[in-house]
Amino acid sequence: MTATTKRHRPLLHLLALCLAGWAGLCLPSACTRPAATWPAAIADGAPIFPNYTACDLVLPVNIAPLDFMVSEERLPQVAMVRLEAFAAQAEDGAPTAALDVKLQRKDGRLECRFPVADWHRCLQQAAGGHVRLGFRNRQGQPLAEAPVLRWQISADPIDPYLVYRLSAYDENPCKYLEAEERCLENFDTRLLMDNRRTGGQCFNCHASAQNDAACMSIHLRGDGGGTLLYRQGGFRKITLPDGFPSLRLAYPAWHPSQRFIAFSSARIQVFPYTNIYKTQDLIADTLARLLVYDIERNRLLPAPSDALAAAEHNARYEVSFPVWAPDGNRIYFCRAEKLRFIDTLSFVENLARFRYHIAAMDFDTATGTFSLPYTVCIDSASSLSLPAIDPSGRYLVVSRLPMGSFPSQNGGELALIDLSRRGADGLCPLQDIPALASPDGEKSHQFSSNGRWMVFGSKRLNGSTAAVYISNFDRDGRFHAPFILPQASGEFYTKQLRTFLFPVLNRTAVPFTLDEWTMAAVAPATPIDMRLFAADYEQGAQPMGAGH
Amino acid sequence: MNRGGLIERFLGDNRLRLCLVMGLALTLTACLSPEEKCLNTMREAVYADDFAKGLATADAFYRKHAVETEHPSERAMALRWEISAYTRLCLLMTGELNRRFLAYYPVHEMGVLFPAPLPFVNRHCYAYARLYCEMGLYGPALPIVLWHAEDLGWDEAGLNLLFEIYTNTNQSRVAQTYLQAFQQDAKTRRWSAPWVATVTALAENAASAPDGTRTQPLSPAFLTGPQADESFIDGYAKAVFRYETALSDTATPNPYLTDYYTLLCLLEKDLAQVPRLLDVYRRQGRPIPDYLQEATLIYASDAGNAAGLEAAGLTREALQLSPDMEQRVGKVFRDFEMLKIGGLPFDEMTRRHAATYTYHFLFGQIQ
Numbered sequence A: 001m002t003a004t005t006k007r008h009r010p011l012l013h014l015l016a017l018c019l020a021g022w023a024g025l026c027l028p029s030a031c032t033r034p035a036a037t038w039p040a041a042i043a044d045g046a047p048i049f050p051n052y053t054a055c056d057l058v059l060p061v062n063i064a065p066l067d068f069m070v071s072e073e074r075l076p077q078v079a080m081v082r083l084e085a086f087a088a089q090a091e092d093g094a095p096t097a098a099l100d101v102k103l104q105r106k107d108g109r110l111e112c113r114f115p116v117a118d119w120h121r122c123l124q125q126a127a128g129g130h131v132r133l134g135f136r137n138r139q140g141q142p143l144a145e146a147p148v149l150r151w152q153i154s155a156d157p158i159d160p161y162l163v164y165r166l167s168a169y170d171e172n173p174c175k176y177l178e179a180e181e182r183c184l185e186n187f188d189t190r191l192l193m194d195n196r197r198t199g200g201q202c203f204n205c206h207a208s209a210q211n212d213a214a215c216m217s218i219h220l221r222g223d224g225g226g227t228l229l230y231r232q233g234g235f236r237k238i239t240l241p242d243g244f245p246s247l248r249l250a251y252p253a254w255h256p257s258q259r260f261i262a263f264s265s266a267r268i269q270v271f272p273y274t275n276i277y278k279t280q281d282l283i284a285d286t287l288a289r290l291l292v293y294d295i296e297r298n299r300l301l302p303a304p305s306d307a308l309a310a311a312e313h314n315a316r317y318e319v320s321f322p323v324w325a326p327d328g329n330r331i332y333f334c335r336a337e338k339l340r341f342i343d344t345l346s347f348v349e350n351l352a353r354f355r356y357h358i359a360a361m362d363f364d365t366a367t368g369t370f371s372l373p374y375t376v377c378i379d380s381a382s383s384l385s386l387p388a389i390d391p392s393g394r395y396l397v398v399s400r401l402p403m404g405s406f407p408s409q410n411g412g413e414l415a416l417i418d419l420s421r422r423g424a425d426g427l428c429p430l431q432d433i434p435a436l437a438s439p440d441g442e443k444s445h446q447f448s449s450n451g452r453w454m455v456f457g458s459k460r461l462n463g464s465t466a467a468v469y470i471s472n473f474d475r476d477g478r479f480h481a482p483f484i485l486p487q488a489s490g491e492f493y494t495k496q497l498r499t500f501l502f503p504v505l506n507r508t509a510v511p512f513t514l515d516e517w518t519m520a521a522v523a524p525a526t527p528i529d530m531r532l533f534a535a536d537y538e539q540g541a542q543p544m545g546a547g548h
Numbered sequence B: 001m002n003r004g005g006l007i008e009r010f011l012g013d014n015r016l017r018l019c020l021v022m023g024l025a026l027t028l029t030a031c032l033s034p035e036e037k038c039l040n041t042m043r044e045a046v047y048a049d050d051f052a053k054g055l056a057t058a059d060a061f062y063r064k065h066a067v068e069t070e071h072p073s074e075r076a077m078a079l080r081w082e083i084s085a086y087t088r089l090c091l092l093m094t095g096e097l098n099r100r101f102l103a104y105y106p107v108h109e110m111g112v113l114f115p116a117p118l119p120f121v122n123r124h125c126y127a128y129a130r131l132y133c134e135m136g137l138y139g140p141a142l143p144i145v146l147w148h149a150e151d152l153g154w155d156e157a158g159l160n161l162l163f164e165i166y167t168n169t170n171q172s173r174v175a176q177t178y179l180q181a182f183q184q185d186a187k188t189r190r191w192s193a194p195w196v197a198t199v200t201a202l203a204e205n206a207a208s209a210p211d212g213t214r215t216q217p218l219s220p221a222f223l224t225g226p227q228a229d230e231s232f233i234d235g236y237a238k239a240v241f242r243y244e245t246a247l248s249d250t251a252t253p254n255p256y257l258t259d260y261y262t263l264l265c266l267l268e269k270d271l272a273q274v275p276r277l278l279d280v281y282r283r284q285g286r287p288i289p290d291y292l293q294e295a296t297l298i299y300a301s302d303a304g305n306a307a308g309l310e311a312a313g314l315t316r317e318a319l320q321l322s323p324d325m326e327q328r329v330g331k332v333f334r335d336f337e338m339l340k341i342g343g344l345p346f347d348e349m350t351r352r353h354a355a356t357y358t359y360h361f362l363f364g365q366i367q
Helices: A003-007 A009-026 A028-032 A116-125 A307-316 A347-352 A514-522 B003-012 B014-031 B034-047 B051-065 B074-093 B097-104 B126-134 B138-152 B156-168 B172-182 B186-204 B232-247 B255-267 B271-284 B290-300 B303-311 B323-340 B346-353 B357-363
Strands: A058-060 A068-070 A080-086 A097-102 A104-106 A109-112 A130-136 A149-154 A161-167 A177-183 A189-194 A203-209 A212-220 A226-231 A234-239 A250-254 A260-274 A279-294 A299-303 A317-324 A330-337 A357-364 A374-377 A383-389 A395-401 A413-418 A430-432 A442-447 A453-458 A467-472 A499-506
Touching: A058 A467, A080 A116, A097 A116, A161 A203, A177 A203, A189 A514, A203 A499, A212 A250, A226 A514, A234 A514, A260 A317, A260 A330, A279 A307, A279 A330, A279 A347, A299 A307, A307 A317, A317 A383, A330 A383, A357 A383, A374 A395, A383 A442, A395 A442, A413 A442, A442 A499, A453 A499, A467 A499, B034 B051, B034 B074, B034 B126, B034 B156, B051 B074, B074 B097, B074 B126, B074 B255, B097 B255, B097 B290, B097 B357, B126 B138, B126 B156, B138 B156, B138 B232, B156 B172, B156 B186, B172 B186, B232 B255, B255 B271, B255 B290, B255 B357, B271 B290, B271 B303, B290 B303, B290 B323, B290 B357, B323 B346, B323 B357, B346 B357
Parallel strands: A058 A149, A203 A250, A250 A317, A279 A317
Antiparallel strands: A068 A109, A080 A097, A080 A130, A104 A109, A130 A149, A161 A177, A161 A499, A177 A189, A203 A212, A212 A226, A226 A234, A250 A260, A260 A279, A279 A299, A317 A330, A330 A357, A357 A374, A383 A395, A395 A413, A413 A430, A442 A453, A453 A467
16 A cells, blocks of 8 residues: 555545445445345255255356355355366366356345456366365355365367247247347347237247357247248248138148158147136147258158058148258157047146157158158157157157147146157157156257257246246256356346247257247248148138147 | 415415316316216226225226217226126125116126136236135135236235235245335335234244145145036136035035125026025024025926925025915016016016016026
8 A cells, every 4th residue: 555545544444434424325225225135935945046956967068157146144254165177087186277256245145256257267277177265254164064066068069059949938929029149159149030020929948950150940929920940041931721611731841851841730729728826828739741841942741652541541640840860861749649538538638638649750851751650659648749859869758748749838747758768569668758747747859960959948946937048958867956057146036937839959040030920920921832732631610729 | 476476375385286186187087988987986996995885886987888879999898897896795784786787687797606718808807816815715815916916006905915825825035025015115015014024923933834836736635626617717716616605514604705795696597506505694693695586486386306404404484484475486477477468568578577586597698
């Protein structure tokens, strides 16, 4: 301190006192604001929030910092954290890098915010090894009562971009919808779609072709709706022509060749079922069928290809959520016997019988023809929906729902199907995934392009709003404890009311802007050539209920 | 004095300033349509729990505007639907639902107890959310509270309903998230302040109570819960009432739900429910409402039914049926006989008796 400063110290103190008094007088709201409480109900008993304390946590080497809040009640002396990188999995040895972070106070809470560049340097040093995170006091001494967190660092990166839809609440119908892109290596977000720009039109079913953001589709509902295809640097909007009232282009799945998109079409029947806690939409499908759109020839192909077989199949089954095998030679989808109400059962009991299983058809890319469908996996206790396939083609992850295939219903837990294994009945067995399970349900899952990561939505944080979680899927076909999508502030999820839906991982950033999307969304759509389809389409099939 | 000085003097005078503000307010109020004025007053009354004032406001409005000479605009019609929703709420909360609902017969929007399309037409209608909450039907109340906030932003009344729902259903985790989110804005922070202690206590006791946020599986346990064979509120209200009363012989459902369910059954002319309804009112220690008294007299006009009531201890004396009701029912039936022989025009029959349940029983469409 200089002599001048020393001389003016009493004056400085007086000035500080005056400033404090002025702040007290002029900013009463700041003083009356209560100190933020620890979010006990959602912190799940952990001393940090979000809870990154799972012992089996595996992080991708390129993930953004896992910033968090620290509970002073549970760790009273805590003042800083130390992150140490270890190149190997072994516990012994000296760290190859370390990072000390002083906790910052914000709104009465302590926050740990890692500098992004230093965090990445540490993780790079720990790739294939692990990091240890310890809590320390003001003097830099480890806190005896605090846990030491151990995070494995996988050298396999996660695709750096995530697209998800945001809705205001977890209740239908939501008025305002947005789709955002988030860079997973930092905290940058970008608005891609906003239905306030298109007259409140609902949009959904965004999908990219095998994690390729340059090849995307988005379905727009309502008047002036259609399906937007982004491909080869530009948008194209397609729609079904008049005369096919029961058809919809929903739940898209891009063929690996990027020439075909499989859709399932169904009219959904909504049965709002209310209990004392919440209203659940129990949703059944009707008039469902698979549609395959040939992008190059702007036409729809029937599936199965044999007209008689297709008619028989469509008369017996509802189908939903197609997904292509990575080699493009097979398509998996959900299939259920058509719902027939039995008078002696209540309507909920009837709906509870409406359960999907997983079926498949072989596909000849050269001729664009399908085989007859066959069953792949059945679960007697639940309805299998939302299949997602890993890039090796060996595993399918499905959501086990109470009934039907529609993802908006409550519940749903993830299960794994190993397609390389067959039981005595010729069907693939279904395995629980305890590492990912929670009482609040998981769904909307998707693999990264290298197959080592899966993102999914879960309401486990507060039971009401869904957030995105990331889990490592190792080479032994085992999922590790998931972690919530990290945010720039640890308190983000304590007050997050919007729900994250349908996370999709991309290798690159989405090439279009919000303005470009808006222009494409309001542009007129090109009708699809239906000549191949019209032959076996039942004109008598009238729409019923709400639809996509 | 120059013009600037005059303006300065005018604005500097407190009385003149008050006049200016009041004048502006009066002008703005005068610009409001009768529907808007009525709805605003009813809203304020309901927010202050002054349901009698809300009902009086509705009555004053309907006295002048029960039937519009010209077809109302879409905007006016939406407002009328909302007024009718508030009217139902006020009737229920003042205990008048089963005494006066049918008196609104000239009002088209009051033709049915629950207009099914309303959640989609006026999805943000506070009156419906409040109605459901008061009946203990928190499930259907919640979306309306959230839609209200999405459409119009949060207000204190909506925020209170939100926390009432979450605390009554043990949804501590999501309640805490909302509490945290509401800290970001001065208004919502102030409104939510009274809920901090309740939500914190709920969160602390979360382990000892079933978490209402948790998913309800379609398991056998869930299937034995209230099952609605119809969509929308009427079906659900019936299912919950029947479920609760079936649980035990001594169950006493929420009184507002009881009143609502009673009117539902009566409007559907489902007089087979009369013994059970009488039994519930008796257990609740509440007087039998007028419409149910009329229905009881009609039901008991069959000797077999009367014997059944007697056997169950549901005698006239025990139920304390009003002699006025007996006279009312007798008068309607006597006029009905006159009508049948051409001694009374139907218009006169309607004018005299349309507000009674007996008239509805004889002529009303099943609603």
